[in-house]
Amino acid sequence: MLAVRPGTAGAAARHECCTAFARTIDAGSDHHGRHGSDEQVRRPLRDLAKGRVHDYDLRLRRFDDADWQRYGALLAVAFALAVGRRFRPGQDRAPVIRMVAGIRERYDRTGRDIDPGTAEALVWAALGEYPPVPMDQAAIATQTLLLIGLLHDEGLSPTDLDAFLRSAEDLTKPADQP
Template sequence: MPVLAEQLATLRAQLAGQVDEHRRLLHRLDPEQAKLGYAALVAAAFVVAVERRFRQGKHAANDAQVIDFVASVREKDDDSAEIVNPKVAESMILTLLGRGSVDTIGENTMFEHQIMLLAALIGQAQFDESELDAFMAEAASLANQILE
């Protein structure tokens, strides 16, 4: 099953900072479809965002750059500091860069961290509307590959 338009709209609203619209759309998602499609979309978007932020060609960011990014996310507000576990967040990013492991991280914890880190990555990228659309298209394409 491919990623649905409703799932794309929901994540796009969140990443665009449209809090009320995101909440409205999130509550309308079918819970069973969201477990697969929306979760795959969030995971794919996280991968794309990490690759864009931390990899330049064959060169990947070093551990200190990842640690600094996670620290900046946690410093953003009290909720971020409470939700984002630095070891988990760093492991998730480093795994995508080929230097970590997420074997001991639970599914729910992984999803929560993906959402928080993804929002921070997109916020720092400061996409305009067309850049966000291109990002969402790339994430949807990857998510659809995951779901095949």
């Protein structure tokens, strides 16, 4: 079960996870030339899914450019997998709208951190029904929170969460790479 939950303590964490990713992108990396292991690239998403926002932020700050590329690919694939586990192309729009509204209610402290139009477009793009959404900082933060919300809704155990992230990571690798 994921640790980020609505409530007084969760409100600060929700706001922090909305801004941590954008802050880290703005700050850049201070460890160039070192490429993280698969685990190092997977770990920030696992931390965030478990509600450890501070650890998430610290791990992202250690990334070099290659780590950022791998992390972005992992985020995109994990999001597409999570969306595909919950929704199907061609389905009614109402469940997506309700899911976005629920995630905004849980994780959007200001009511402006997650744009509902962008959030829905990200889901429909993951299902192949909309063109890809331009991935600026706001879209990346929205995609991240949607992923965390989808994973939370599934109620994955820590073992299942790790397996999910490993599966997503495996899909980011070229076919000839182990």
